[in-house]
Amino acid sequence: xxxxxxxxxxxxxxxxxxxxxxxxxxxxxxxxxxxxxxxxxxxxxxxxxxxxxxxxxxxxxxxxxxxxxxxxxxxxxxxxxxxxxxxxxxxxxxxxxxxxxxxxxxxxxxxxxxxxxxxxxxxxxxxxxxxxxxxxxxxxxxxxxxxxxxxxxxxxxxx
Amino acid sequence: xxxxxxxxxxxxxxxxxxxxxxxxxxxxxxxxxxxxxxxxxxxxxxxxxxxxxxxxxxxxxxxxxxxxxxxxxxxxxxxxxxxxxxxxxxxxxxxxxxxxxxxxxxxxxxxxxxxxxxxxxxxxxxxxxxxxxxxxxxxxxxxxxxxxxxxxxxxxxxxxxxxxxxxxxxxxxxxxxxxxxxxxxxxxxxxxxxxxxxxxxxxxxxxxxxxxxxxxxxxxxxxxxxxxxxxxxxxxxxxxxxxxxxxxxxxxxxxxxxxxxxxxxxxxxxxxxxxxxxxxxxxxxxxxxxxxxxxxxxxxxxxxxxxxxxxxxxxxxxxxxxxxxxxxxxxxxxxxxxxxxxxxxxxxxxxxxxxxxxxxxxxxxxxxxxxxxxxxxxxxxxxxxxxxxxxxxxxxxxxxxxxxxxxxxxxxxxxxxxxxxxxx
Numbered sequence: 391x392x393x394x395x396x397x398x399x400x401x402x403x404x405x406x407x408x409x410x411x412x413x414x415x416x417x418x419x420x421x422x423x424x425x426x427x428x429x430x431x432x433x434x435x436x437x438x439x440x441x442x443x444x445x446x447x448x449x450x451x452x453x454x455x456x457x458x459x460x461x462x463x464x465x466x467x468x469x470x471x472x473x474x475x476x477x478x479x480x481x482x483x484x485x486x487x488x489x490x491x492x493x494x495x496x497x498x499x500x501x502x503x504x505x506x507x508x509x510x511x512x513x514x515x516x517x518x519x520x521x522x523x524x525x526x527x528x529x530x531x532x533x534x535x536x537x538x539x540x541x542x543x544x545x546x547x548x549x
Numbered sequence: 550x551x552x553x554x555x556x557x558x559x560x561x562x563x564x565x566x567x568x569x570x571x572x573x574x575x576x577x578x579x580x581x582x583x584x585x586x587x588x589x590x591x592x593x594x595x596x597x598x599x600x601x602x603x604x605x606x607x608x609x610x611x612x613x614x615x616x617x618x619x620x621x622x623x624x625x626x627x628x629x630x631x632x633x634x635x636x637x638x639x640x641x642x643x644x645x646x647x648x649x650x651x652x653x654x655x656x657x658x659x660x661x662x663x664x665x666x667x668x669x670x671x672x673x674x675x676x677x678x679x680x681x682x683x684x685x686x687x688x689x690x691x692x693x694x695x696x697x698x699x700x701x702x703x704x705x706x707x708x709x710x711x712x713x714x715x716x717x718x719x720x721x722x723x724x725x726x727x728x729x730x731x732x733x734x735x736x737x738x739x740x741x742x743x744x745x746x747x748x749x750x751x752x753x754x755x756x757x758x759x760x761x762x763x764x765x766x767x768x769x770x771x772x773x774x775x776x777x778x779x780x781x782x783x784x785x786x787x788x789x790x791x792x793x794x795x796x797x798x799x800x801x802x803x804x805x806x807x808x809x810x811x812x813x814x815x816x817x818x819x820x821x822x823x824x825x826x827x828x829x830x831x832x833x834x835x836x837x838x839x840x841x842x843x844x845x846x847x848x849x850x851x852x853x854x855x856x857x858x859x860x861x862x863x864x865x866x867x868x869x870x871x872x873x874x875x876x877x878x879x880x881x882x883x884x885x886x887x888x889x890x891x892x893x894x895x896x897x898x899x900x901x902x903x904x905x906x907x908x909x910x911x912x913x914x915x916x917x918x919x920x921x922x923x924x925x926x927x928x929x930x931x932x933x934x935x936x937x938x939x940x941x942x943x944x945x946x947x948x949x950x951x952x953x954x955x956x957x958x959x960x961x962x963x964x965x966x967x968x969x970x971x972x973x
Contacts, residue, residue: 433933457908
């Protein structure tokens with residue numbers, strides 16, 4: 391498999407087309423946060439909305455436009471983090487970042503399994519210019535969770 | 550026509566991505582440098598380097614001579630009336646900012662009555678175009694915000710040509726500055742400068758030309774063009790990064806207030822106040838990028854040696870191959886003049902949209918074949934908005950680009966949609 395084929399694995403192409411969680415919906419949850427991220431070098435955009443139930447990332451929806459890596463990555467992370475705790479989603483983010491920094495090699499431990507489809511982005515690590523494409527959705531996720539936590543805390547104060 | 554010049558450019562001999570030959574088609578972003586430039590810079594550094602225009606020793610003399618000879622070479626390339634009309638800047642962006650900030654400072658009262666002709670404020674307008682690179686747009690947006698002037702623009706037609714029919718209405722008695730590109734870095738279309746200059750003169754507006762894409766590729770004669778200022782960079786014309794030039798008519802440069810202050814640019818400094826040198830020195834505060842200027846001068850000489858008419862003819866041929874080629878690829882759309890691949894007002898470049906595939910993904914597949922192109926918005930977002938796309942994929946040529954390079958790009962482009970499984 392060439393480096394190019396390693397980067398554009400079938401699972402990535404599938405996510406770029408199927409776009410899990412695409413389309414923003416109104417969420418009837420106490421803690422909702424939204425983040426808009428732009429990749430200034432190419433104009434790629436993601437708007438991602440998170441709903442929390444307690445410490446659980448209950449719902450992730452997004453809309454965006456951009457390259458197949460950026461769109462597939464948001465799709466894969468949506469599928470991955472939904473239903474996980476905030477702490478677990480932080481761990482997934484750290485694992486994904488580590489994978490991006492690993493120059494195209496698997497991490498070689500249980501984090502590879504933990505990442506599921508997101509592990510297929512391993513080949514992106516060989517192309518430094520594309521790493522931010524794969525990360526834009528994760529940036530939006532972390533920011534949206536922080537916003538949701540803030541909105542939840544505000545709601546509690548009003549109660 | 551030009552001979553095959555690849556041998557003059559050492560970098561072009563390297564291989565990329567597992568031993569593939571390099572097909573460099575990103576010269577619109579930055580060009581590669583010939584031995585003539587590399588050697589001039591190295592020999593200056595090894596043998597003649599010293600403080601320019603400071604000190605009375607031999608090296609200071611030699612360095613000053615080389616620095617000024619380089620200025621004269623650049624002046625010759627654009628047919629400036631005198632080398633004193635060429636100001637060294639960090640790049641073309643800095644050159645445009647120098648003019649915009651100078652006008653801003655004059656508008657704030659600097660330079661007194663001598664600089665009054667640059668003043669603008671509420672009720673005045675600045676005119677740009679929809680084709681501008683961000684470098685020739687944002688400084689004018691900022692100047693408008695600073696002074697209360699209004700920013701207006703000339704639009705593009707569907708072929709990527711500027712709407713000359715709008716000149717008479719958009720440029721009017723309120724217009725003090727008209728800033729426009731000589732050639733679009735996305736469509737490659739060369740502007741009818743005379744139409745802009747004629748209208749600007751009717752209303753007494755200053756003209757500022759972004760000549761980044763023209764000076765490296767076309768014969769440019771600033772005196773014939775009739776503009777007041779022109780900005781261009783070293784690194785797009787086979788010279789180094791870190792240096793560019795502002796050409797301006799001497800009588801204007803001499804009264805444009807400086808906006809970067811420091812040593813070297815001054816006549817008399819007391820603790821209370823300062824008087825400035827005439828141009829170009831008044832704009833060259835602080836130690837200049839001397840080696841880079843020497844490199845840019847060598848690049849000017851290299852281009853002059855080739856002959857800019859031949860350079861332009863070479864690139865017109867490449868434009869034709871690129872534009873005809875991509876027009877024949879299914880699912881690929883050209884931004885700019887379509888249906889007229891032989892148009893003689895287009896530079897040697899082609900920006901395309903591949904239906905169903907993002908420019909970053911297009912670029913990645915080409916890169917895998919050793920073909921290096923630019924992807925994204927090319928610092929021209931308003932132009933891309935005009936054509937309702939977020940970005941494009943651009944192949945751009947230079948003197949060293951061969952017909953085979955252009956053909957390889959077209960061939961590779963044809964494989965992109967298949968790679969991503971986009972239905973035909």
